[in-house]
Amino acid sequence: MKILGFWPRRVSGGARLFVVVMGEWAGETVGPDVWETCRELIPSGSVFAFLAEHRGALFPAEMFTDMYPSANGRPSMPPQILAAAITLQALHGLSDFETVQELRCDLRWKAACGLGLHDMAFDSSLLAYFRRRLGRSTRPNRVFEAVREVVKATGVLKGKHRRALDSTVLDDAVATQDTVTQIISAIRRVIREVPGGEETAAQWCRAHDYTDPGKPRIAWDDEAARATLVDALVTDALNLLGHLPERELGEKAANAVGLLALVAGQDVEPAEDSDGRDGRWRIARRTIADRTVSTVDADARHIHKNRTRHQDGFKGHASLEPETGLFTAVALTSGYGPGNHEAAVATSLLADEEPDTRLTVLGDCAYGTGDLRAHLQADGHTLVIKPPPLRHAIPGGFTIDDFHIDPAAGTATCPAGHTANLGQAKADGARTAQFKRVCTNCPLRGRCTTSKTGRTLNVHPQHELLTAARHQAATDPAWQDEYRRWRPPVERAIAWLVTKGNRRVPYRGVIANNIWLHHRAAALNLRRLINLGLTRTSGTWHLTPATP
DSSP states (O other): OOOOOOOEEEOGGGOEEEOEEOOOOOSOOSSSBHHHHSGGGSOTTSHHHHHHHHHHHHSOGGGGGGGOOOSSSEEOOOHHHHHHHHHHHHHHTOOHHHHHHHHHHOHHHHHHHTOBTTOOOOOTHHHHHHHHHHHHSSOTTHHHHHHHHHHHHHTTTTTOOEEEEEEEEEEOSSOOOOHHHHHHHHHHHHHHHSTTHHHHHHHHOOSSOTTOOSOOOOOTTOHHHHHHHHHHHHHHHHHHHHHSOOOOOOHHHHHHHHHHHHHHHHSEEEOTTOOSSSOOEEEOSSOOTTOBOOSSOTTOEEEESSSSOEEEEEEEEEEEETTTTEEEEEEEEESSSGGGSHHHHHHHHTTTSOTTOOOEEEEOGGGOOHHHHHHHHHTTOEEEEOOOOOOOSSTTSOOGGGSEEETTTTEEEOTTSOEEEBOOOOTTSOEEEEOGGGGTTOTTGGGTOOOTTOOEEEEOTTHHHHHHHHHHHHHOHHHHHHHHHHSHHHHHHHHHHHTTTTTBOSSSSHHHHHHHHHHHHHHHHHHHHHHTTEEEETTEEEEOOOOO
16 A cells, blocks of 8 residues: 655644545555465454454544545545554554554554555654544544444443443653752743743743753752752742743643642742741652642652552543453543542443443442442442441541431430430531540540540431441342452453553553553453454454354
């Protein structure tokens, strides 16, 4: 096949606008057709052989027409070829350069993507342009959606109503930067991107030569020298922010200013003997929860998966049908914030299920919040979600389950039989009972509280729902069997997602990496379907399991 590349045209501002029309597959190849001449060399039952035979049906041309709206320009590389290439790329965890090398040198890749034996493929930048078109389209995850339509057509999920949910931390693609590096990098970006930034920095910034991207030369083992440098850099950042010309900023310039304001404040606090108003600073003796870890990828976050383990990166979320091992939905989000919590993302993972489908939803205690339970039960789903463990005020002492809570009467009764009134509901619906003086001479005080003012009991707004969930998990053998049998497969599926270097995302930012995660899940689903006997006859997808 003759390769026709993009035709760039200069537009105002020096940017390049790539004016192309969608290329069409004409059936011509450069050299012998690999699939026709070397079919016996392509492993049967592999993703390569499947794409070689069914690439056009899986990724029809009309699937991509909205990505190429222009009627002018030179033809692009046929998007079916690029879609097949990025599917294989995601399956094998390769870079753009490595992907093109495989297309040039590996018969399996040539057959899968429809290239001839002598075809030199294309420049690796074409893959980046294709992903960019996907990202800017109305359906950036259309490759995953195409495979999902195949899943639906086969009927493999018919009657299978379990969905196991889980999440994992995905490492970012950039180096974690310390405070000094972040501030210098952010100041340099403002100088580069913001109109008037260079002149303002020349007048007000003295701590470092900002034409040099490296760190200043100081005695880094000298604590006083480090403290002086941090103080000077923060002062430079604040001076620069405070003296920039007031004008309307474009997106890149506004982002640069916002990033500088963020990194100049997230890791510092007033100096030890400062009143907070004299402009003296030091590195803070704590790490904020939502810390930006790099100016190169401002979306990456410092994530605590639990109290002892932390990573820098993003959160990957998945919904799995555990019997078949097929991903029904995936998502990549920032690693911090209530909107990115597992329980908050769970509803979006289940949003594309068939209407009126009643599911059995399985998950660990991260999904055991009262709000999610109430939402899923209201939709008619059955919950097999592990409840979060209760916190003991005293090790081995009483928990809230040892108290009798009567929300209707507005009372709480402790294990010793003392009753306290529940206070007015707070903004989130929670209520509090304070036992105060009745705890003073209580014989059970040593198992209940160490507070001088007596036990304070915080009652969750969904207290009855959470109490019932804990009771069921502890006493219902059927619930326990269901959880132990069908929840673990999602952990195995997460291991498939991150194996062979795919724990580290390949791109910067949430948007690009969310598309990558969908491509990765689509490739794994396709491989799983092929192993289950996926084939196409008479224009219909179906499964033909191998006979022993």
